[in-house]
Amino acid sequence: MRSLRSIGLFLFLFSFFLFLGLFFMSEYTLTEEIFKSKVKVEHQESLQPAMAELFDQTYNTSYAFVNAVSGVIDQVNAEFRQAQQWDKVIYDDYVASLTKASTTGMVVDHTTLLFFLVFGIGLIGALLFILPKAKLEPAGIKNNGIFHDALNSRGWIGILIGTVLIGFYIMIYFYDAYIMNWIILVAPLKHWIYPQGESSQWFLYGFLYTFAVLVMGGRMIVKYRHSKYQIFRTISVMFFQLAFAFLIPEIMVRLNQPYFDFKNMWPLDYDFFDAWHINMLTSGGGLGIFMFAWGITLFVVGVPVFVYFFGKRWYCSWVCGCGGLAETAGDPFRHLSDKSVKAWKVERWLIHAVLVFAVIMTVGVLYNFITGTSTIFGLDTYTYLRKPYGFMIGSIFSGVVGTGFYPLMGNRVWCRFGCPLAAYLGFIQRFKSRFRITTNGGQCISCGNCSTYCEMGIDVRWYAQRGQNIIRSSCVGCGVCSSVCPRGVLNLEVKDEKGRFGQPVLLGNNHISLPEIKAVN
Amino acid sequence: MKNIVIIGNGIAGITAARHIRKRSDHHITVISSETEHFFSRTALMYIYMGHMNFENTKPYEDWFWKKNRIELLKAHVEHVKTTDKTITLSTGATLGYDILIIATGSKSNKFGWSGQDLKGVQGLYSFQDLEEMEANTKDVKRAVIVGGGLIGVEMAEMLLSRKIEVTFLVRENSFWSNVLPRQEAELISKHLQVHHVDLKTSAELEKILPDDNGKVKGVITKNGEQIDCQFVGLTVGVSPNIDFLKDSDIEIKRGVLVNEFLETNIPDVYAIGDCVERTYELPGRRNIEQVWYTGRMMGEVVAQSICDTKTKYEPGPWFNSAKFFDIEYQTYGNVGNELKPNEEEFYWEHQGGKKAIHFVWDKNSKQFLGVNVFGIRLRHEKFDAWLREKRSIEFVLHNLSSANFDPEFFDRYENEIVSDFEKKVLAIKSAVV
Numbered sequence: 006m007r008s009l010r011s012i013g014l015f016l017f018l019f020s021f022f023l024f025l026g027l028f029f030m031s032e033y034t035l036t037e038e039i040f041k042s043k044v045k046v047e048h049q050e051s052l053q054p055a056m057a058e059l060f061d062q063t064y065n066t067s068y069a070f071v072n073a074v075s076g077v078i079d080q081v082n083a084e085f086r087q088a089q090q091w092d093k094v095i096y097d098d099y100v101a102s103l104t105k106a107s108t109t110g111m112v113v114d115h116t117t118l119l120f121f122l123v124f125g126i127g128l129i130g131a132l133l134f135i136l137p138k139a140k141l142e143p144a145g146i147k148n149n150g151i152f153h154d155a156l157n158s159r160g161w162i163g164i165l166i167g168t169v170l171i172g173f174y175i176m177i178y179f180y181d182a183y184i185m186n187w188i189i190l191v192a193p194l195k196h197w198i199y200p201q202g203e204s205s206q207w208f209l210y211g212f213l214y215t216f217a218v219l220v221m222g223g224r225m226i227v228k229y230r231h232s233k234y235q236i237f238r239t240i241s242v243m244f245f246q247l248a249f250a251f252l253i254p255e256i257m258v259r260l261n262q263p264y265f266d267f268k269n270m271w272p273l274d275y276d277f278f279d280a281w282h283i284n285m286l287t288s289g290g291g292l293g294i295f296m297f298a299w300g301i302t303l304f305v306v307g308v309p310v311f312v313y314f315f316g317k318r319w320y321c322s323w324v325c326g327c328g329g330l331a332e333t334a335g336d337p338f339r340h341l342s343d344k345s346v347k348a349w350k351v352e353r354w355l356i357h358a359v360l361v362f363a364v365i366m367t368v369g370v371l372y373n374f375i376t377g378t379s380t381i382f383g384l385d386t387y388t389y390l391r392k393p394y395g396f397m398i399g400s401i402f403s404g405v406v407g408t409g410f411y412p413l414m415g416n417r418v419w420c421r422f423g424c425p426l427a428a429y430l431g432f433i434q435r436f437k438s439r440f441r442i443t444t445n446g447g448q449c450i451s452c453g454n455c456s457t458y459c460e461m462g463i464d465v466r467w468y469a470q471r472g473q474n475i476i477r478s479s480c481v482g483c484g485v486c487s488s489v490c491p492r493g494v495l496n497l498e499v500k501d502e503k504g505r506f507g508q509p510v511l512l513g514n515n516h517i518s519l520p521e522i523k524a525v526n
Numbered sequence: 527m528k529n530i531v532i533i534g535n536g537i538a539g540i541t542a543a544r545h546i547r548k549r550s551d552h553h554i555t556v557i558s559s560e561t562e563h564f565f566s567r568t569a570l571m572y573i574y575m576g577h578m579n580f581e582n583t584k585p586y587e588d589w590f591w592k593k594n595r596i597e598l599l600k601a602h603v604e605h606v607k608t609t610d611k612t613i614t615l616s617t618g619a620t621l622g623y624d625i626l627i628i629a630t631g632s633k634s635n636k637f638g639w640s641g642q643d644l645k646g647v648q649g650l651y652s653f654q655d656l657e658e659m660e661a662n663t664k665d666v667k668r669a670v671i672v673g674g675g676l677i678g679v680e681m682a683e684m685l686l687s688r689k690i691e692v693t694f695l696v697r698e699n700s701f702w703s704n705v706l707p708r709q710e711a712e713l714i715s716k717h718l719q720v721h722h723v724d725l726k727t728s729a730e731l732e733k734i735l736p737d738d739n740g741k742v743k744g745v746i747t748k749n750g751e752q753i754d755c756q757f758v759g760l761t762v763g764v765s766p767n768i769d770f771l772k773d774s775d776i777e778i779k780r781g782v783l784v785n786e787f788l789e790t791n792i793p794d795v796y797a798i799g800d801c802v803e804r805t806y807e808l809p810g811r812r813n814i815e816q817v818w819y820t821g822r823m824m825g826e827v828v829a830q831s832i833c834d835t836k837t838k839y840e841p842g843p844w845f846n847s848a849k850f851f852d853i854e855y856q857t858y859g860n861v862g863n864e865l866k867p868n869e870e871e872f873y874w875e876h877q878g879g880k881k882a883i884h885f886v887w888d889k890n891s892k893q894f895l896g897v898n899v900f901g902i903r904l905r906h907e908k909f910d911a912w913l914r915e916k917r918s919i920e921f922v923l924h925n926l927s928s929a930n931f932d933p934e935f936f937d938r939y940e941n942e943i944v945s946d947f948e949k950k951v952l953a954i955k956s957a958v959v
C-alpha cells in the first residue's frame with residue numbers, strides 16, 4: 006500500500022514536470038503562408054513589410070517569438086498613430102493565432118500521446134497516491150503534521166506552488182500566447198467535444214480546473230470518508246463543475262446555442278447584463294431567451310428562497326465553481342485563513358465594496374443597453390466601469406489572488422473578501438434564514454480545531470465556548486468545523502427561525518445569569 | 527473598586543476574570559508562571575500532532591486582555607500570607623490583594639518509581655511538558671505509556687502520529703475500566719489495537735531502567751517483563767497543584783478545601799477549578815473534579831458571587847466528553863463502571879465496533895440515570911433537561927431521535943437501538959412477569 010502511494014506520487018510528479026516542461030518544448034516559425042491565412046486581408050498590406058523579416062525564422066521559446074510578433078504589430082501601430090491615421094490602427098489580436106499556427110515540434114506532432122502522458126498518467130498517479138489512504142489508516146480526522154509540512158504551512162513547497170499558480174493565472178489572463186503549448190496540448194479534447202472549435206486559454210483553464218476539482222475531490226472524499234455530509238457535498242461540487250461548468254456550455258455551443266453556465270449567476274457572473282451578452286442570449290432563439298430568464302430567476306428568486314431554507318451553503322459549498330475548487334484543491338490550505346478580528350473587519354469592508362462596485366457597473370451597462378448609449382453621466386462605461394472591474398476584480402482578485410494565493414492565504418480569499426454574490430447570499434443568511442450552526446450545550450473545550458480549520462476565518466470557537474450558535478454571513482456551510490471538532494460540539498442545522506441565535510448561557514451551573522453577550526467587536 | 531488577584535490563567539482563572547470584568551470595574555490581575563497568555567490545555571496534543579500551532583490554541587487574541595483591562599503577570603507565586611493579604615512572587619516582589627482567587631490547576635502524579643526522574647520520562651500537563659516531550663521524543667522508536675486514562679490515550683495518539691511505536695501499560699484488565707463499564711472499555715481497547723497500540727492490560731510498572739547517560743532505556747513490569755524503550759509517559763492521573771500553600775493559613779488536604787460558595791477557610795480567599803477539594807458531597811460528582819467544564823462553571827460562579835449575589839456551586843447533571851483516536855465519547859448523567867444494586871442497564875453496539883450506547887436507570891422508579899455514547903453525538907440540552915426532569919428510561923428512548931446531534935445525512939440508529947431495547951429489556955421483563 007505504501008509503495009503504491011510512492012509509485013503514485015512518482016507518476017504524478019512525472020506528469021506534472023512533463024506538463025511544466027512542455028512549456029519549453031516547441032519551436033516557432035512564422036511563414037508567409039501562415040501569415041496570409043491568419044491575418045485579415047485589409048491588415049496584410051500594412052503588416053507584411055515589417056512582418057516579412059520574421060518569415061522562416063525559427064524561435065526556440067514562445068517568449069521570444071511572441072515578443073517579435075507583437076513588436077512588429079506595435080511598431081506598425083505606432084507609425085499609424087504618429088501619422089494620425091487612426092482608422093488604420095490594428096486592434097485585432099493576431100499574436101495568439103499566429104503563435105498557434107507557427108508552433109512546430111513535439112507538442113504539435115504528438116499532441117494526443119502527450120495529452121495522455123500528462124493527464125492520463127497524472128490521473129493514475131494521483132489516484133494511486135490518494136486511494137490507498139483509505140486502507141492504510143482507519144477513517145477519521147487525520148490532520149497530522151499539517152502545521153509541520155512544507156506544502157501545507159507556507160513552507161518552501163507551498164511558496165513554490167503559489168508562485169507557479171500566480172504565474173499561470175497571469176499568463177492565462179494576460180499573456181495567453183506564451184502558453185500556446187498547453188493550449189495545443191488540450192486541443193484533442195476540445196475537438197472531441199466540439200469538432201469545429203478552437204482550443205483557447207479558456208478551454209485550457211476550464212479543463213485544468215475541472216481536472217483539479219475531480220482529482221482533489223477524490224482526495225477530499227477519501228479524507229472525510231467517515232462523514233456523509235462531506236462526501237455528498239464533494240460529489241455535488243464535482244458534478245456541477247464537470248457537467249454544468251465544463252461540458253454543458255461546450256455542448257451548447259456545439260448545438261449552435263449560446264455558451265451558458267446554468268449554475269453561474271450575477272453578480273459573480275459580472276458581465277451577465279453587458280449588452281453583448283444580453284444580445285447573444287436573446288438572439289439565440291428560444292433556448293437563449295430561456296437562459297436569460299433563468300439567469301435572472303436564479304438570483305432574484307433562487308438565492309433568497311434557497312438561502313432561507315438551507316443557508317448560503319447550497320451555493321457556496323455545493324454548487325459554485327470557485328467554491329468547488331476551494332473545497333477540493335483548496336482543502337489542504339484551509340487552515341491558512343486569517344482568524345483575527347482585524348481580518349474580519351477588512352472582510353466586511355472589502356466584500357461590500359465589491360458588491361457596490363458590481364451593482365454600479367451593472368446599472369451603468371443596463372442603462373447603456375436600454376438607451377443604446379455607451380456612456381453614463383458623460384463617462385464611458387467601458388473605460389470607467391467594465392474594464393477596471395474586469396481587470397481588478399474579475400482577473401486579479403478572483404483569479405490571481407483568489408486561487409494563486411491558496412498556499413499562502415488559504416483557499417477562500419476570493420469568496421471571503423471579494424465575491425459580490427457571497428456578499429448577497431451572506432446578507433440573506435445573516436438576516437433571514439433557517440440555517441445556523443448549533444453549539445452543543447456546554448461541551449466545548451475551547452481547543453480551537455474549529456476556528457483553525459474554518460476556511461472563512463470565522464472564529465467559531467468564540468461562539469462555541471460561550472454556548473452561542475454560530476450565525477455569520479460569511480459561513481459557507483462547509484461543515485468542516487463540525488467534522489474536526491473532537492467533542493461533537495457543532496452541528497449545521499436548519500430549523501425554525503425562533504431561537505436561532507441561541508441562548509448565550511452555557512449549560513451548567515444553576516442560577517447563573519450572564520450579562521448580555523455581544524459579538525466580537 | 528477592589529483589587530482582585532487570580533493565581534492561575536487556566537480556564538478557571540480566566541473565566542473568573544472575564545466574568546468579573548463583565549460585571550464590575552474591579553482591578554483584576556491574573557498571575558501564571560506557565561505561559562503569558564491563556565491557551566487551551568486540552569489542545570496540547572494537537573500542537574504536537576501538527577493539527578494546530580500554539581497560537582491557534584489561544585481562545586482570545588493577545589489584544590483582548592488589555593482591552594478588557596485584565597492585567598497579566600508572568601510569575602510564580604511562592605507564598606500567600608493571608609494575615610496581611612499579600613502574596614510573594616519568586617522574584618521576591620510582594621503583591622497585595624483584596625480578594626484572592628486560587629486557580630492553580632493540577633500537576634501530574636508520580637508514585638515514587640525508581641527511575642521516574644530519568645531523562646525521557648515525563649507526564650503531560652503543562653506547556654513546558656509539551657516542549658519537553660518534543661525534545662524527548664526526537665529519534666525515539668518505542669515509547670511506553672503508564673496508566674490508562676484520557677491523557678494516556680492522547681499521548682499514545684500523539685506518539686503514533688510521529689510513527690513512534692507505543693506500548694500501553696494498563697493496571698486494569700482493559701482500558702480505563704475504573705471509569706468505563708466493561709463493554710465500553712473493551713470497545714476502546716479494541717480500537718486502540720486497530721491503531722497498533724500495543725495494549726498490555728493487568729500490567730503494572732515496577733521500575734524504569736537508565737542507560738549510561740541517565741536516559742531511559744526500558745521499563746520492567748511487575749510480572750518481570752522488560753520492555754525496551756526510549757521514552758516513558760507517566761499518565762497516572764493528576765492532583766491539585768497547591769504545594770505553595772502548605773505554609774499558608776489556607777486549609778488544604780489533597781486540594782484547597784472550599785464550601786459550596788467556593789470560599790476557603792480564610793475570608794476573601796476563593797479557590798476554583800482543578801485545585802479545589804470540596805468539603806461537601808455533590809451527587810454524582812467526586813470531591814475533586816479535574817475537568818475543563820468544572821473550571822469554567824466555578825469561574826462563572828465565583829465571579830457572580832464576588833460582583834453580585836452570593837451563588838452556590840451547583841453544577842447541573844454531570845457531563846463530559848473525550849475522543850479515543852477516531853471514536854468520540856460523550857456522557858450525560860452517571861454511568862459507573864459497575865452497576866449499583868438499584869440500577870439496570872441496556873447496552874447497544876453497532877456491528878462496526880465504533881458506535882455504542884449505554885443507558886443506566888433505576889430499577890424501581892425507572893428513572894433515567896445516565897448514558898455513555900460512542901461514535902454518535904447527542905444533544906446536551908436534551909439530556910440535561912431529561913436528567914433534571916427525572917424522566918423515565920422509556921421516555922428517553924422514545925425521544926432519543928430528538929436528541930441526535932449527528933451531522934445531516936449521517937446514518938441514524940435510533941430505530942435499531944429502540945427495537946433492540948425492546949427485544950432485550952422488555953422481553954426479559956415479560957419473561958420474569
Ligand SMILES: Cc1cc2nc3c(=O)[nH]c(=O)nc-3n(C[C@H](O)[C@H](O)[C@H](O)COP(=O)(O)OP(=O)(O)OC[C@H]3O[C@@H](n4cnc5c(N)ncnc54)[C@H](O)[C@@H]3O)c2cc1C
Nearest residue numbers: 534536537538558559560602603630631799800816817818
Ligand atoms: C493533555 C490534557 C488533556 C485534557 N483534556 C481534557 C478534556 O478533553 N476535557 C476536560 O474536561 N478536561 C481535560 N483536561 C483537564 C483540563 O485541562 C483541566 O481540568 C483544566 O485545564 C483545569 O483548569 P484550571 O484553570 O483549574 O487549571 P490549569 O489549566 O492547570 O491552570 C492553572 C495555571 O496556574 C498556574 N500556576 C499554578 N501554580 C502557580 C503558582 N504558584 N504561581 C503562578 N502560577 C501558577 C499553572 O502553571 C497553570 O498555568 C485535560 C488536561 C490535559 C493535561
Ligand code: SF4
Nearest residue numbers: 449450452453455490
Ligand atoms: S473544535 Fe469543538 S471543542 Fe474545540 S473549540 Fe471548537 S467547538 Fe470547542
Ligand code: SF4
Nearest residue numbers: 459480481483484486
Ligand atoms: S463556520 Fe464551519 S461550516 Fe461555516 S465556513 Fe467555517 S468551517 Fe465551514
